[in-house]
Amino acid sequence: MKIAVVLRQVPDPIEPLELMPDEKALDYGEAGFLVNESDEHALEQALLLAEDGTAEVTVLAFDFGDVETTLFSAAAKGVDRILTIPWEEPFPPGTDVATALFADAIRSVRPDCILIGCQAHDELEGAFGPRLAVELELPYLGVVRGVRQTAKEMVLEAHKEYPGAAKARMSVQLPAVLGILAADQPPRYVPVSRIREAMKSAEFEELELESVPPSVAVSVARLSFPLRGDGARMLEGNEREVAEQIAEILVEKGVLT
Amino acid sequence: MIHQAVRSDEGIGEGFLEELLSHPEGHDILACMQCGTCSGSCPLGLAMEYPPRRMILQARRRDMAPVLSSPSVWMCVGCYTCTLRCPREIDLTDTLWPAVRDRALQEGLQPPAELQTALQNLYMYGNVLGKSPRKRLEWARGLDVPLTDLSKERAAVEVLWLVGCYPSYYPRNQVVSREFARMMTCLGISWGVLGVKEKSLGDCDRLFGEEGLFETLVETNKELFERQKFKTIVLLDPHSYRALEVFYPRYDAGFPAQHYTMFLADRLEQLRPLLTRPVPCRVTYHDNCCVGRRCGSYEPPRALLEAIPGVEVVEMERNRENALCCGGGGGGMWLDGHITEHGGKRLSDERIREAAATGADVLAVSCPYELSRFEDSAKVAGLEDRIVVRDIIELLAESMGLGERR
Numbered sequence: 034m035k036i037a038v039v040l041r042q043v044p045d046p047i048e049p050l051e052l053m054p055d056e057k058a059l060d061y062g063e064a065g066f067l068v069n070e071s072d073e074h075a076l077e078q079a080l081l082l083a084e085d086g087t088a089e090v091t092v093l094a095f096d097f098g099d100v101e102t103t104l105f106s107a108a109a110k111g112v113d114r115i116l117t118i119p120w121e122e123p124f125p126p127g128t129d130v131a132t133a134l135f136a137d138a139i140r141s142v143r144p145d146c147i148l149i150g151c152q153a154h155d156e157l158e159g160a161f162g163p164r165l166a167v168e169l170e171l172p173y174l175g176v177v178r179g180v181r182q183t184a185k186e187m188v189l190e191a192h193k194e195y196p197g198a199a200k201a202r203m204s205v206q207l208p209a210v211l212g213i214l215a216a217d218q219p220p221r222y223v224p225v226s227r228i229r230e231a232m233k234s235a236e237f238e239e240l241e242l243e244s245v246p247p248s249v250a251v252s253v254a255r256l257s258f259p260l261r262g263d264g265a266r267m268l269e270g271n272e273r274e275v276a277e278q279i280a281e282i283l284v285e286k287g288v289l290t
Numbered sequence: 291m292i293h294q295a296v297r298s299d300e301g302i303g304e305g306f307l308e309e310l311l312s313h314p315e316g317h318d319i320l321a322c323m324q325c326g327t328c329s330g331s332c333p334l335g336l337a338m339e340y341p342p343r344r345m346i347l348q349a350r351r352r353d354m355a356p357v358l359s360s361p362s363v364w365m366c367v368g369c370y371t372c373t374l375r376c377p378r379e380i381d382l383t384d385t386l387w388p389a390v391r392d393r394a395l396q397e398g399l400q401p402p403a404e405l406q407t408a409l410q411n412l413y414m415y416g417n418v419l420g421k422s423p424r425k426r427l428e429w430a431r432g433l434d435v436p437l438t439d440l441s442k443e444r445a446a447v448e449v450l451w452l453v454g455c456y457p458s459y460y461p462r463n464q465v466v467s468r469e470f471a472r473m474m475t476c477l478g479i480s481w482g483v484l485g486v487k488e489k490s491l492g493d494c495d496r497l498f499g500e501e502g503l504f505e506t507l508v509e510t511n512k513e514l515f516e517r518q519k520f521k522t523i524v525l526l527d528p529h530s531y532r533a534l535e536v537f538y539p540r541y542d543a544g545f546p547a548q549h550y551t552m553f554l555a556d557r558l559e560q561l562r563p564l565l566t567r568p569v570p571c572r573v574t575y576h577d578n579c580c581v582g583r584r585c586g587s588y589e590p591p592r593a594l595l596e597a598i599p600g601v602e603v604v605e606m607e608r609n610r611e612n613a614l615c616c617g618g619g620g621g622g623m624w625l626d627g628h629i630t631e632h633g634g635k636r637l638s639d640e641r642i643r644e645a646a647a648t649g650a651d652v653l654a655v656s657c658p659y660e661l662s663r664f665e666d667s668a669k670v671a672g673l674e675d676r677i678v679v680r681d682i683i684e685l686l687a688e689s690m691g692l693g694e695r696r
Binding site for chain 1: 392395396398400401403406409410413414415420421422424499500501502503505506
């Protein structure tokens with residue numbers, strides 16, 4: 034089985050985030066980047082599937098910023114192939130462009146299964162996973178917490194969680210795109226000595242994509258930091274009294290008339 | 291059983307003994323006579339399924355798989371008691387433990403999650419706290435003496451002060467950093483800091499077994515230090531001092547260095563007339579393991595405390611080379627959950643009770659980890675109204691009229 038894993042670089046929140054003067058984008062001038070957390074889980078899940086069977090794991094990433102750090106770490110963890118997509122800007126593309134370019138790249142790999150993180154904190158133009166699946170004309174199953182190989186090579190068992198401690202096991206006929214929330218185990222720690230070895234031996238293949246990125250379909254009107262209020266107001270009284278107070282507040286705020 | 295990223299025990303630990311013997315002091319392991327002094331004197335020995343003696347036995351039996359996958363691997367807090375007590379003078383803390391941990395990591399055996407976070411922070415940001423490198427000088431906000439930022443200007447200084455991770459970022463320690471800055475200025479010492487370029491010296495990650503991370507930091511720091519003009523490096527963190535004194539020279543990166551207690555004690559005659567304000571209190575001093583047991587420096591901190599008017603120094607039952615470790619070294623600072631789970635106690639909780647038993651109202655420390663560890667423990671032990679934890683710098687600064695806390 035061939036598994037493709039998408040690794041996205043997202044702004045690192047340890048640095049204070051700033052907006053551009055037009056408030057439509059982040060100011061990436063001082064931003065650092067790190068690998069998207071749920072993409073790391075997607076990679077871990079792929080590695081676990083590979084260890085269970087004979088899967089080959091290919092990682093894809095945009096080549097900008099400090100992506101090499103992420104990719105050397107992936108190499109040290111044991112992925113089979115690393116593909117980079119040329120990207121001239123010092124910041125990642127939006128979801129529209131990323132979807133088109135990753136889809137093109139994935140088509141060239143012809144994987145049986147595509148694992149991606151089910152969310153990223155910079156998805157301003159909508160969720161990447163379902164859109165990638167649409168672009169590839171494949172089924173999508175999101176918010177997956179763990180994937181197992183079944184006796185049939187082209188069928189995986191995906192686990193999902195639901196409120197009330199309910200869980201579901203779903204058979205997934207491949208090929209498909211799976212949006213991973215959490216792998217069967219936390220992303221593994223790889224010692225730096227292994228990463229240093231990978232720096233000497235790992236090879237990245239740069240993809241040459243023919244397609245031109247599409248025009249952006251979704252535009253950002255304005256970004257805003259969360260507004261700070263004066264703090265919470267605790268409502269006192271019995272259920273009826275609290276309900277009445279809530280209704281009053283909603284009227285006061287113009288939500289109810 | 292420690293969580294494994296690899297699925298089978300087959301081949302785990304193979305060739306460990308040969309690997310250990312190839313270390314500079316690794317051959318000493320063969321001198322072990324299995325007397326058990328190491329395990330018997332280890333403050334967490336009872337909680338270990340494989341204390342040092344059994345580890346050596348297993349290595350010799352070429353049966354390291356059960357050792358590597360046991361919680362014992364992550365129980366050592368680098369206190370050097372086993373090393374000091376060993377009748378065959380085997381350097382267990384700096385040789386055996388890092389080798390065992392390194393092998394566990396190489397086998398894909400996962401360290402406790404809390405430690406993984408610290409290691410990843412070190413690799414990504416150069417500090418264990420996961421803070422922005424750009425905020426390295428946050429401690430100096432509001433500092434009322436001139437600061438030479440060597441990341442911005444080239445200057446020759448007498449002291450290259452490596453502030454350290456906790457003193458740079460942790461609010462409780464930032465107070466101590468500012469007071470030390472004032473103190474050096476008051477002593478007429480020209481000093482500079484590396485600002486945004488400063489990174490951890492990698493002291494503890496070597497003991498974590500993260501040799502690759504340590505080497506990466508040594509390479510970066512060596513290049514950085516070689517570009518500076520200074521007479522000596524001064525450090526607040528004893529672990530970093532130990533790293534610079536003991537491990538860096540092995541990588542052809544030797545630099546003159548002093549822990550601040552040694553540096554100030556060398557200038558005691560200059561310091562003494564400046565200690566004008568009495569600080570009336572009964573103080574007991576906790577010997578940190580790196581400056582104490584590892585480097586044998588016990589008197590400088592006591593000389594500094596005794597020079598402060600009003601201070602009465604009393605000793606804990608276990609002091610100097612017999613001092614009980616605070617449990618924060620060797621990665622212990624990031625293993626409290628693991629050690630408490632498997633050991634049932636935190637050493638700092640026991641030590642604060644020992645300090646309070648002396649009748650002292652101040653527990654003096656000289657390690658950045660210890661302020662937060664012991665302040666935590668004072669709360670846990672219900673002793674926060676009876677004893678306060680203060681760095682020696684704070685007591686000196688108060689006597690010099692340079693302090694921020696009373």
